[in-house]
Amino acid sequence: MTQVATSPHSYAAQFARFTQQTTLPDALASLRDDAFSCFDRLGFPTTRLEEWRFTNVAPIAETPFVAPPTGIDYTRADLDALHLTRLGGPELVFVNGTFAPALSTTDGVPAGVRIRSLATVLAHEDAAAVAVHLGRLARIESHAFTALNTAFLCDGAVVEVASGVVVDTPIHLLFVTRSGAEPVLSQPRVLVVAGANSQVRVVESHAGDGETPYLNNTVTEISVGDYAVVDYYTLVREAAAGFRIGSLHAALGRSSNFSSHIITLGGAIVRNEARLVFAGEGGECTLNGLYLAKERQLVDNQTTIDHAQPHCDSHELYKGILGGRSRAVFNGKIIVRLDAQKTNAKQSNKTLLLSEDAQITTKPQLEIFANDVKCTHGATVGQLDQDALFYLRSRGLSRDQARQLLTHAFASDLLGHIKVEAIRTQLDALLLEWLPVGG
Amino acid sequence: MLVVRNLHAKVGNRQILNGIDLTVNAGEVHAIMGPNGSGKSTLAGVLAGRDEFVVTAGSVTFKGQDLLALEPEERAREGLFLAFQYPVEIPGVNNAYLLKAALNEVRKHRGEPVLDAIDFLTLARERMKLLGIDDSLMDRPVNAGFSGGEKKRNEIFQMAVLEPSLAILDETDSGLDIDALKTVAAGVNAMRSPDRAMVVVTHYQRLLNYIVPDFVHVLSDGRIVKSGGKELALELEEKGYGWIESAPAAASSEAPPQTVESV
Ligand SMILES: Nc1ncnc2c1ncn2[C@@H]1O[C@H](COP(=O)(O)OP(=O)(O)OP(=O)(O)O)[C@@H](O)[C@H]1O
Ligand SMILES: [Mg+2]
Numbered sequence: 001m002t003q004v005a006t007s008p009h010s011y012a013a014q015f016a017r018f019t020q021q022t023t024l025p026d027a028l029a030s031l032r033d034d035a036f037s038c039f040d041r042l043g044f045p046t047t048r049l050e051e052w053r054f055t056n057v058a059p060i061a062e063t064p065f066v067a068p069p070t071g072i073d074y075t076r077a078d079l080d081a082l083h084l085t086r087l088g089g090p091e092l093v094f095v096n097g098t099f100a101p102a103l104s105t106t107d108g109v110p111a112g113v114r115i116r117s118l119a120t121v122l123a124h125e126d127a128a129a130v131a132v133h134l135g136r137l138a139r140i141e142s143h144a145f146t147a148l149n150t151a152f153l154c155d156g157a158v159v160e161v162a163s164g165v166v167v168d169t170p171i172h173l174l175f176v177t178r179s180g181a182e183p184v185l186s187q188p189r190v191l192v193v194a195g196a197n198s199q200v201r202v203v204e205s206h207a208g209d210g211e212t213p214y215l216n217n218t219v220t221e222i223s224v225g226d227y228a229v230v231d232y233y234t235l236v237r238e239a240a241a242g243f244r245i246g247s248l249h250a251a252l253g254r255s256s257n258f259s260s261h262i263i264t265l266g267g268a269i270v271r272n273e274a275r276l277v278f279a280g281e282g283g284e285c286t287l288n289g290l291y292l293a294k295e296r297q298l299v300d301n302q303t304t305i306d307h308a309q310p311h312c313d314s315h316e317l318y319k320g321i322l323g324g325r326s327r328a329v330f331n332g333k334i335i336v337r338l339d340a341q342k343t344n345a346k347q348s349n350k351t352l353l354l355s356e357d358a359q360i361t362t363k364p365q366l367e368i369f370a371n372d373v374k375c376t377h378g379a380t381v382g383q384l385d386q387d388a389l390f391y392l393r394s395r396g397l398s399r400d401q402a403r404q405l406l407t408h409a410f411a412s413d414l415l416g417h418i419k420v421e422a423i424r425t426q427l428d429a430l431l432l433e434w435l436p437v438g439g
Numbered sequence: 440m441l442v443v444r445n446l447h448a449k450v451g452n453r454q455i456l457n458g459i460d461l462t463v464n465a466g467e468v469h470a471i472m473g474p475n476g477s478g479k480s481t482l483a484g485v486l487a488g489r490d491e492f493v494v495t496a497g498s499v500t501f502k503g504q505d506l507l508a509l510e511p512e513e514r515a516r517e518g519l520f521l522a523f524q525y526p527v528e529i530p531g532v533n534n535a536y537l538l539k540a541a542l543n544e545v546r547k548h549r550g551e552p553v554l555d556a557i558d559f560l561t562l563a564r565e566r567m568k569l570l571g572i573d574d575s576l577m578d579r580p581v582n583a584g585f586s587g588g589e590k591k592r593n594e595i596f597q598m599a600v601l602e603p604s605l606a607i608l609d610e611t612d613s614g615l616d617i618d619a620l621k622t623v624a625a626g627v628n629a630m631r632s633p634d635r636a637m638v639v640v641t642h643y644q645r646l647l648n649y650i651v652p653d654f655v656h657v658l659s660d661g662r663i664v665k666s667g668g669k670e671l672a673l674e675l676e677e678k679g680y681g682w683i684e685s686a687p688a689a690a691s692s693e694a695p696p697q698t699v700e701s702v
Contacts, residue, residue: 385527385529387527388527388529388532390488390489390490390511390527391523391526391527391529391581392529392532392537393488393510393511393512393515394487394488394511394512394514394515394520394521394523395512395515395537395538395541395597395601396512396515396516396540396541396542396544396545396548396601397512397537397540397541397544398512398544399510399512401540401544402512405532405536405537405540406529406531406532408531408532409529409530409531409532409580410531411531412530412531413531
């Protein structure tokens, strides 16, 4: 068979090699095979698909990504050069999707919490117990990128919090990507299982460097136990040439509370999907997103909140700040199932356009089958307030300072929701100096 | 300090200022009065550099420089301050943050070292006390949700911190009850000094009982139609504007400066 670099066939060859090199528990081996067939059948999405209409991933499909070379020399200095917020607690670092123990620390992991690399878990005897969670929320059948990630399942992070355990320090998972001579495909997998009545904060940081494109294709699955409180942060600071496709899936147990904050600051094409399902009654979720884009960046946020159970509240706020010729897409789907009475769902997407060439496509999608529900949604698009700009300048601030201050102000309510102080402080600073060139 | 010559300005296609002449020397307080829509705020806006006002003729020099050639922030750093008639609400921008940034820009421009957070707070607290302003105002977003009176006080507070050489107060008195008016006036008076000038725009002579002006000018239809001493304000209060609007223009505003009163 001839290998065509731009077709999935090259992935087929890589998959064949991959399956020879790695062994998995039976259940996962068949999941992996299924996943590759799905990917093979689906191919990369095109803009003909409704869910990808405004996000053209041709640049990804046309790049011949390869599995990362092993034993890449990535130092602590390389990591520090990315200036990622460090949280002082347990920190697992992944280089091109592979766990890097030398860069990681699991000091201070409290009793009742296990933080391991997926590779470690898969080699361990309890692999099967963990494996049941993989692929349960992140379905491979209709999503090529999820299928691709699942097909190459081998490493990533597994965080397990036992029932009733309250974790004070946030757990930090860092995913750094760097291409060598060839564009690499990094495909980490994250699994978080928070037991009943537990509380935990997890931060995923995604970053990269170098001029060569790479694809960071991440799948995160989170199981929020009954009465558990999980606060989840996804910080996306990919390199200018980097692509990221990430999906976060969470199932919320009875009366649990889950919040997700997805913050995008960098990357050529970034797609963040968040799919939440209320699996028990009385749950509450907050879904926040902030995305800053300039030049020719494309940021796509897709959210789905599935109110499958009654008496659940969801609050969703996504805000975008777009400069240059950047484009953003927001698609917020809320499903309220027949039985999900007393649902309270609030969705809002607000965009600040800093240039005339920037563009947002925003689309709320409500599918409501129950009758006793409260659902609201709204979208606004605006520019910087000229009166405010003049007011600030009349006090002695330069035009750029005034613009930065107002840009920061636009995002300030979202920043206020960030409970990990180190992250909030860094984002405060980043926003105050963020300014797209030429508007 | 400020010399305005034959100033004409328009907004859109509408001519609003039709030849303003005004000279303000250091140490002087000028009051500008005039009916609604006569162009008082437009004049203030042109001086502060609001870009929707287009100067079509005339000149303005400030401390010997061509004021109209400067950006709004450069004017501020040179020492011009406008207390807005309608202070802008800016949710999400912290009052203290703005003021510290503004003060440090001004200080940098003057060649003075920037203040750190602690020195800034010490200064700000002192000025707040002077103006009877509550500490909590500093931690709130700029003007957002402020009452009318709080907004006006906040403007004067900013002025007290920035210490401009020329302050233009556009209807800082409107909406203030008598107690608030007295506090604001006391704050303004405390700032009066031989090297600082003020232009006070007001509709009512009441404010001028507390901030006693050296000169009073009447603006009508974009022109100064009459100038005089503080007694002109009383006359206006009594007779309204009708009697001068048709009168021939302006006595000179360049009368010798009077002694500066402090209250
Ligand atoms: N941005 C603008 N666009 C259009 N017209 C304007 C604008 N600003 C001011 N004007 C008009 O210019 C004229 C002068 O307005 P200005 O605000 O200077 O008056 P003023 O003397 O300050 O009045 P007031 O006593 O009501 O504050 C008014 O007729 C006003 O409607
Ligand atoms: Mg006015």
